[in-house]
Amino acid sequence: MSMILYHTPASPFGRKVVVMLHETDLIEQVELEIVQQTPLNPNRDVIDANPSGKIPALRLEDGTTLHDSRVILDYLDTLHQHTPMIPHHGPERWRRMTLASLADAMTESAVQIRYETFMRPQGLQWKLWLDNQHEKIARSLDYFEQTALPELEGHFDMACIGLACLLGYLDLRVANWHWRGEYPKLAAWYTEADQRPSMQATRPEAR
Structure with missing residues (x-):
């Protein structure tokens, strides 16, 4: 193994990287090291590799470490022989990249909702802040539903992977939001995307 990926299977950001490893046939070249941590309980191995303590983090063969899922995906995109996950130019x-960034922004909001509702006592939860995170996700889902969805057809690249992992995370961690009824075209797209072997292999509930 030339590389080590520190990740948590339930994390949508970590899942993005593992999905890409499957899609590009790089999965056998990376050791997957599962770490369990929260902002209140950082993992020492991760901190030693990445001072910010954030995962996913990819330690390369030379000992250097990449972090931030988009940075890792961009690096991995230079290692395979398949169609690039993001066009190289133009x-x-x-x-x-902008669509991928929008998917990541939704994912960050979904993770923040999870932290606020799961880790903070109910009486101390900030409803206005939670509502704002929910609204950010809703606006972005509506943009994909009404405007950007045709651009996802015929691809399963970095933007599509990010969106698919976000929708899977909503099902897993924000399960009281029945988003499919509000965004039926996006739901149909996700139903198909979720059947890909890479998505099936990385289902958090199956790990």
């Missing part, structure tokens, strides 16, 4: 590159 306007299409910036468009796909």
Whole structure:
């Protein structure tokens, strides 16, 4: 094994990286090291590799460590022989990266909702802040539903992986939000995307 990926299977950011490893046939080249941590309980191995303590983190063969899922995905995209997960040049590159960034912004909000509702006592939860996170996700889902969904067809690249992992995380951790009824076209897209072997292999509830 030349690389080690520190990740948590339930994390949508970590899942993105593992999905890409499956999609690009790099999965056998990376050791998957599962770490259990929260902002209140950091993991020493992760901190030693990445001072911020954030996961996923990818330790390379030379001992250097990459962190932030988009940085890791961009690096992995240089290692495989398949169609690039993000175009290398031109306007299409910036468009796909922007869609990937939008998916990540939703994911960050969903994770914050999870932390606020799971880790903080109910009487101390900040409803207005939670509502704002929910609204950010809803606006972005509506954008994909009404505007960007045709751009996802025929691809399963970095933007699609990020969106699919976000929707899976909503089902897992924000299960009281029945988003499919509000975004039926997006739900249909996700139903198909979720059947990909890479998505099936990385289902958090199955790990």
